[in-house]
Amino acid sequence: MRAMVYRGPYKVRVEEKPKPRIEHPNDAIVRVQLGAICGSDLHLYHGMMPDTRVGTTFGHEFIGVVDEVGPSVQSLKVGDRVMVPANIYCGSCFYCTRGLYSNCHNVNPNATAVGALYGYSHTTGGYDGGQAEFVRVPFADVGPTIIPDWLDDEDAVMLTDALSTGYFGAQLGDITAGDTVVVFGAGPVGLYAAKSSWFMGAGRVIVIDHLDYRLEKARTFAHAETYNFTEYDDIVVHLKQITDWFGADVAIDAVGAEADGSFLQHVSSAKLKLQGGSPVALNWAIDSVRKGATVSVMGAYGPIFSAVKFGDAMNKGLTLRMNQAPMKRQWPRLFEHIQAGHLKPSDIVTHRIPLEHIAEGYHIFSSKLDDCIKPLVVVGER
Amino acid sequence: MPYTANKPEPATREELRARIPGWGVDLDPADRPSVPRERFDPNGTGAHWDFPDRQPEGDQPRERSIEHGMLPPVFGTSAPLHGVSGAIRRFAYDRFSEGRAAHWLLLIAGDRVDAWGAHLRSLATLRPDNPITETGVVSELRHGLTARVGRKRADVNHQWIDPILVAGPWVLVGLGAAAGVRALRRRQR
Ligand SMILES: [Zn+2]
Ligand SMILES: [Zn+2]
Numbered sequence: 001m002r003a004m005v006y007r008g009p010y011k012v013r014v015e016e017k018p019k020p021r022i023e024h025p026n027d028a029i030v031r032v033q034l035g036a037i038c039g040s041d042l043h044l045y046h047g048m049m050p051d052t053r054v055g056t057t058f059g060h061e062f063i064g065v066v067d068e069v070g071p072s073v074q075s076l077k078v079g080d081r082v083m084v085p086a087n088i089y090c091g092s093c094f095y096c097t098r099g100l101y102s103n104c105h106n107v108n109p110n111a112t113a114v115g116a117l118y119g120y121s122h123t124t125g126g127y128d129g130g131q132a133e134f135v136r137v138p139f140a141d142v143g144p145t146i147i148p149d150w151l152d153d154e155d156a157v158m159l160t161d162a163l164s165t166g167y168f169g170a171q172l173g174d175i176t177a178g179d180t181v182v183v184f185g186a187g188p189v190g191l192y193a194a195k196s197s198w199f200m201g202a203g204r205v206i207v208i209d210h211l212d213y214r215l216e217k218a219r220t221f222a223h224a225e226t227y228n229f230t231e232y233d234d235i236v237v238h239l240k241q242i243t244d245w246f247g248a249d250v251a252i253d254a255v256g257a258e259a260d261g262s263f264l265q266h267v268s269s270a271k272l273k274l275q276g277g278s279p280v281a282l283n284w285a286i287d288s289v290r291k292g293a294t295v296s297v298m299g300a301y302g303p304i305f306s307a308v309k310f311g312d313a314m315n316k317g318l319t320l321r322m323n324q325a326p327m328k329r330q331w332p333r334l335f336e337h338i339q340a341g342h343l344k345p346s347d348i349v350t351h352r353i354p355l356e357h358i359a360e361g362y363h364i365f366s367s368k369l370d371d372c373i374k375p376l377v378v379v380g381e382r
Numbered sequence: 383m384p385y386t387a388n389k390p391e392p393a394t395r396e397e398l399r400a401r402i403p404g405w406g407v408d409l410d411p412a413d414r415p416s417v418p419r420e421r422f423d424p425n426g427t428g429a430h431w432d433f434p435d436r437q438p439e440g441d442q443p444r445e446r447s448i449e450h451g452m453l454p455p456v457f458g459t460s461a462p463l464h465g466v467s468g469a470i471r472r473f474a475y476d477r478f479s480e481g482r483a484a485h486w487l488l489l490i491a492g493d494r495v496d497a498w499g500a501h502l503r504s505l506a507t508l509r510p511d512n513p514i515t516e517t518g519v520v521s522e523l524r525h526g527l528t529a530r531v532g533r534k535r536a537d538v539n540h541q542w543i544d545p546i547l548v549a550g551p552w553v554l555v556g557l558g559a560a561a562g563v564r565a566l567r568r569r570q571r
Contacts, residue, residue, distance in 0.1 A: 007504075008497030010548045011516035015509075024437040024456055047497075050489035051471060053461035054500040072435065075428060090456065091429030098420040101427075106434055109446035109457045113480050116458070122471075123489070126458030138456050141428045171416045177409055178391045198402045201409040203392035210536040223402050230534040244390070245383050290384070304486045326416070333408070333415045342404025363518030367541065369525035 003057045003132030004358045004377075009047030010366075012359050017057070020128065020136035025072035028140035030082060034153050035062035035130045035377040037358075038086075038161055039187050040300040042366050043258065044121055048302055051110065051122040059377070060086035060118040061160045062130030063153060066144075073140045082144040084137055085327035086161040088116035088127060091142035101326035107138065113303065115324065123303065131358060131377050143328065148335065154346035155338060157376060158188075159331060163345045166192025166254070167334060168325035169298035170200055173250035178203035182239060182248040182288065183224070184281040186214035188374045189298050190254030191348050194222035197252075199337065206248065208235060208284070213371040221347050229284075239288040247290040255281035256299025279306045286313045297322035351375035445475040467496035498551075517548060 003017040020029055038061055044052050066080045076082065089096050089104035095115075096104050107116035108125035119129015128135060137144055147156050166189045175181060181197040183190045186209035197205050207218040207226045215226040229235040240247055285295045286309050295318055313320060337343060350373045353361035358377060365375050398405045411417045434455045445463060446453055463472055474488035504511045514520065530538055 007500060007511055007516055010544065011511065011513065012518075013512075013516045023459060025435050047493060050486045050493065052493055053467075054496050055461045057460070072430075074430065088456075089427075090434050091427030092424070092431055092434065096427055096429070097424040098422050099416070100420065106454045107456050109444055109450060109454050110475070111447050111480055112449040122458070122461075126460050128458070128460040139429070139434070141430065168416055171408075171414045177395065177406070178393075180392060196408075198398070198405050199408040200414065201406045203398065210534060212533065228534055230536050246389065302486075303480065304483065329415050333413065337404060337407065340404065340407075342407065359516055359518035360521045361518065364521050364525065367522075367526075367529070368535070368537070369521055369529040371529075 001133040006056050007054055012362055014356055019134050022070045024138060025070045026139050026141055027070040028066050028073060028076055028137045029068040030064040030135050030137050031067040032062050032064040032130050032135055032379045034157050035059050035379060036157050037361055037365050037375045043300060045362055049121045049123055053122060057128040057132045058119040059129030059131030060120055061157055063156045069140060075141045081147045083147050083156040083160055084144045086117050087327055088138050090139055099329055102324035133379055154349055158345035162188040163192045164327040164330040165189050165298055165325040167196040167330050169193040169252050169296050170196035172296035172321040173252055174294050175200040175202050175250055177201040179249040180204040180243055181250045182206040183252045183254055184208050184285055185254035186218045188348055191218060191222050193252045193254050194218055194224045195343055211368060214373060217373060236284055236288045247288050250294050251285035251289045252296045253282045253285050253299045256301055279308045283309045291316045294319040349374045349376055352378055355379045445472055447480055449479050465499060467492045
């Protein structure tokens with residue numbers, strides 16, 4: 001089969017790889033139709049995630065057709081069209097039975113601190129991902145869901161991670177009616193988090209980024225008030241000024257490990273790998289919110305330490321909430337919101353890249369060329 | 383201002399409902415699917431087992447974190463450990479917990495050894511690594527300037543480092559090889 005393969009930092013190519021096979025009675029093999037590159041894939045692409053092995057295939061956002069099922073699979077049959085949540089999880093461990101699917105304890109030998117994801121290094125279990133013609137899907141009776149007839153393919157792909165993560169991020173903010181919410185990062189997760197904050201009753205939603213074309217999308221798609229941090233000497237002071245010197249009630253970090261805004265922080269983490277992530281956005285969140293506020297962290301950070309301003313968080317009495325999103329837990333409610341017309345997830349898609357051209361797709365997305373916000377990966381005919 | 387007791391509301395609910403599609407549909411925490419954080423529902427996941435069947439371990443022992451009490455029943459089988467990078471990685475797993483910086487720094491070191499080994503091995507195949515096509519850098523020709531000139535991007539100050547990180551080692555190896563060849567020739571004369 002054809003598959004995207006990692007060759008080392010900043011280098012990927014498409015090559016022939018053996019088709020995955022059933023390795024466990026509850027496995028399915030899914031023929032991928034449509035996938036996506038996620039902002040968090042860029043951390044792998046840049047070589048920031050420990051134990052990212054040459055020869056692995058990335059991709060945790062994909063939909064496709066069931067091609068083969070293991071002997072214990074009951075809920076799916078060959079030919080079903082499924083959306084597959086980014087998390088791999090067993091459905092029966094202590095965490096899964098409590099809804100914490102992203103924290104499953106039965107699927108990742110390589111680390112106990114993180115669950116498992118498709119195509120996201122051996123640190124999350126060593127599974128190949130969906131930027132390929134076929135992918136092994138463990139626990140076929142637990143994760144994958146048949147795509148409802150009314151749901152567009154591109155919207156289904158956005159539900160497998162980005163939309164579910166943004167919506168989850170807004171929930172972790174514990175927003176109450178009238179709250180001012182500030183979202184750092186106008187990428188896919190930030191845009192969805194900003195949009196979702198209104199569902200939870202926010203009175204004001206502010207989005208911060210340095211890319212004007214993304215801030216434009218935050219205004220049109222998420223009805224947000226936007227600021228480009230490069231235009232302000234100190235974005236923390238600016239946020240205080242525009243909130244009557246309180247700061248926001250809730251902040252959402254939708255940036256993560258490769259935040260810009262501090263050359264030193266960025267270079268020490270993204271380039272020199274001395275930190276698990278450049279916490280510029282997280283530190284801005286901590287410093288710009290009001291006392292007693294909640295900071296929701298959706299950005300992905302690596303397992304190495306990061307220079308977070310913990311003292312400020314403590315002294316301000318902040319609540320820090322975070323987790324990888326349990327995707328499927330969000331789906332029933334998000335289906336309702338999409339059907340009601342509250343949002344159209346695929347509105348943020350800017351690129352549709354054939355699998356064979358995925359190396360250029362990674363570069364365009366990573367370097368933010370051609371006003372790229374969300375690139376989909378088209379695999380085979382649909 | 384926080385110097386006195388009250389905080390003004392930014393807008394009324396009616397204004398917000400009129401302006402924002404779906405405003406307040408999840409205002410009640412009961413409508414939020416991840417509230418409360420933990421909801422015990424063992425029958426709601428689709429799992430029809432108390433503990434999953436065990437996937438066969440394969441030819442070599444599967445590396446695992448020493449914070450695990452046992453090998454989890456299901457795991458990925460992409461790119462099994464091999465060679466020098468494999469030895470470094472296995473040492474990181476066997477010796478250091480996830481709580482130790484050495485664990486992660488060794489894994490990062492293993493990644494670099496893996497990538498360099500793969501680059502060198504690829505030179506002996508019909509498809510050697512091609513830094514031009516594999517970095518997708520050709521897209522710069524079409525979009526590079528328009529994406530950067532006249533924009534207030536904060537990442538331009540470090541993007542110049544990327545080509546050095548990617549191409550630098552290749553250039554160094556090339557220069558080293560050239561120097562070696564020159565030295566050999568000199569000795570032959
Ligand atoms: Zn993702
Ligand atoms: Zn589990």
